[in-house]
Amino acid sequence: MKREHQRIRHVREELLSDNWYTLKKYTFDFLRQDGSWQHQSREAYDRGHGAVILLYNKNKNTVVLTRQFRLPIYLNDHCGFLIEAAAGLLDQSSPEERIMAEAEEETGFRITQIDKVFEAYMSPGSVTEKLYFFIGEYSDNNRRGVGGGLAEEGEDIEVLEWPFTKALHAVRTGEIMDAKTIMLIQHLALNSILQ
Numbered sequence: 001m002k003r004e005h006q007r008i009r010h011v012r013e014e015l016l017s018d019n020w021y022t023l024k025k026y027t028f029d030f031l032r033q034d035g036s037w038q039h040q041s042r043e044a045y046d047r048g049h050g051a052v053i054l055l056y057n058k059n060k061n062t063v064v065l066t067r068q069f070r071l072p073i074y075l076n077d078h079c080g081f082l083i084e085a086a087a088g089l090l091d092q093s094s095p096e097e098r099i100m101a102e103a104e105e106e107t108g109f110r111i112t113q114i115d116k117v118f119e120a121y122m123s124p125g126s127v128t129e130k131l132y133f134f135i136g137e138y139s140d141n142n143r144r145g146v147g148g149g150l151a152e153e154g155e156d157i158e159v160l161e162w163p164f165t166k167a168l169h170a171v172r173t174g175e176i177m178d179a180k181t182i183m184l185i186q187h188l189a190l191n192s193i194l195q
């Protein structure tokens, strides 16, 4: 992908916060389509990149989801407990390595065969993160524990094994409101992986 460097110049950054991750304010000059340069400023929150996986079972026609508290949405009129596919931040690992470990930590299922689906920027106006999307087939034999996440990091994750029809219905009713999870559920449906 070609970056249009010639349209961006004089980029300067100012650190606003580095408490957990970093929030910076950038100023730059932007070359508009009409040929004029415009001075702009934008804030960008950098928490690294992430990965997500939807575990599915073709025989049972089920998916494995998690339910956990998310403070930012609690502050925004949601009860706070969000239904999501298993997901985590990469830290220094590869997306493949990280997501298999994260799937086991959060759901208890150890998966060794995963399929990459796509990559997407989830909030490009303000967050630098790119998310790597995967699906993986699980069976009862893959269960190694109860999941739940890392209590010492404050995680207290419920594991849900749902019929796929229930997950699809929950997208329509708004019971599932997490974008990455909706994208993966729709991917399974669009590609007739589950019915």
Ligand SMILES: Nc1nc2c(ncn2[C@@H]2O[C@H](COP(=O)(O)OP(=O)(O)O[C@H]3O[C@H](CO)[C@@H](O)[C@H](O)[C@@H]3O)[C@@H](O)[C@H]2O)c(=O)[nH]1
Pocket: 020, 021, 049, 050, 051, 052, 087, 088, 089, 090, 102, 129, 131, 153, 154, 155, 180
């Ligand atoms: N103390 C503290 N801990 C934090 C903070 N922000 C996150 N954490 C902790 O950092 C850990 C991150 O857990 P992961 O499982 O690695 O990440 P995630 O939050 O599930 O991220 C996934 O979902 C996000 C939301 O959709 C995605 O943005 C992300 O890419 C990834 O897929 C959690 O234990 C969380 O409590 C913070 O500001 N302060």
Ligand SMILES: [Mg+2]
Pocket: 086, 087, 088, 089, 106
């Ligand atoms: Mg997580």
